[in-house]
Amino acid sequence: MIFDTHAHYDDEQFDEDREALLASMQENGIGTLVNVCASVHGLQNTVDLMDRYPFVYGAIGVHPDDAGEMTEETLDTIRRLSDHEKAVAIGEIGLDYYWHKEEAEHEVQKRMFRAQMDIAREKKLPFIIHSRDAAEDTLKIVKEYMQGGMYGGIIHCFSYSKEIAAQYLDMGLYLGIGGVVTFKNAKKLKEVVEMAPLSQILLETDCPYMSPEPYRGKRNSSLNLPYVAAKIAELKGITPEEVVQTTEENARKLFGIE
Numbered sequence: 001m002i003f004d005t006h007a008h009y010d011d012e013q014f015d016e017d018r019e020a021l022l023a024s025m026q027e028n029g030i031g032t033l034v035n036v037c038a039s040v041h042g043l044q045n046t047v048d049l050m051d052r053y054p055f056v057y058g059a060i061g062v063h064p065d066d067a068g069e070m071t072e073e074t075l076d077t078i079r080r081l082s083d084h085e086k087a088v089a090i091g092e093i094g095l096d097y098y099w100h101k102e103e104a105e106h107e108v109q110k111r112m113f114r115a116q117m118d119i120a121r122e123k124k125l126p127f128i129i130h131s132r133d134a135a136e137d138t139l140k141i142v143k144e145y146m147q148g149g150m151y152g153g154i155i156h157c158f159s160y161s162k163e164i165a166a167q168y169l170d171m172g173l174y175l176g177i178g179g180v181v182t183f184k185n186a187k188k189l190k191e192v193v194e195m196a197p198l199s200q201i202l203l204e205t206d207c208p209y210m211s212p213e214p215y216r217g218k219r220n221s222s223l224n225l226p227y228v229a230a231k232i233a234e235l236k237g238i239t240p241e242e243v244v245q246t247t248e249e250n251a252r253k254l255f256g257i258e
């Protein structure tokens with residue numbers, strides 16, 4: 001069954017039909033999903049979803065967009081919530097220089113990225129990274145941490161070149177692949193998917209964002225992942241079933257879910 005390694009079902013775009021939608025997952029082939037925290041004030045929402053649905057796991061962390069709002073107390077909350085038995089990763093964390101252009105903001109983002117990488121190491125959990133227009137700084141920090149020993153990780157919504165992908169793959173990390181791979185203009189990402197071993201690829205939605213074709217621009221959900229699996233299968237010359245099965249095994253292994 002499909003394993004969605006990156007979803008945001010606590011987003012307000014799901015307020016109207018969250019319950020019905022999540023109830024329909026398993027009968028539609030979505031076996032497991034990880035709900036990923038993003039905002040400072042949304043941390044508890046992921047815990048509520050994990051408590052409520054047996055097939056929902058969680059990643060605890062704060063997105064770089066919110067780095068400026070983080071305090072010592074936020075870091076303590078992340079530490080505490082990541083002790084939950086269904087918390088399987090620290091994320092999403094990282095750097096976003098696309099929406100934040102000021103040097104001072106970059107410094108705050110780097111500090112909070114490192115602080116959360118420290119928590120991943122302390123709690124022996126994998127990390128989930130968001131990185132946009134910050135290829136060099138992200139790679140530098142990840143390399144530094146990997147040399148000191150980490151417990152695996154994902155570069156979510158991978159958007160950089162084949163050369164940068166190769167460096168993450170060499171470190172044993174996973175690439176999260178979602179709707180973008182189905183876009184006509186996603187030439188770079190298609191090359192990355194052709195090159196990366198299937199054993200280091202994970203399926204993800206980033207829902208409500210990043211709907212695959214033919215639903216580009218609409219609200220996304222895990223139910224659209226068959227389109228992503230089909231595109232990866234086409235690029236690699238294998239069956240969609242093989243993509244679903246191997247990426248599920250990859251996710252279970254990384255997150256330590258039986």
Ligand SMILES: [Zn+2]
Nearest residue numbers: 006036092206
């Ligand atoms: Zn996300």
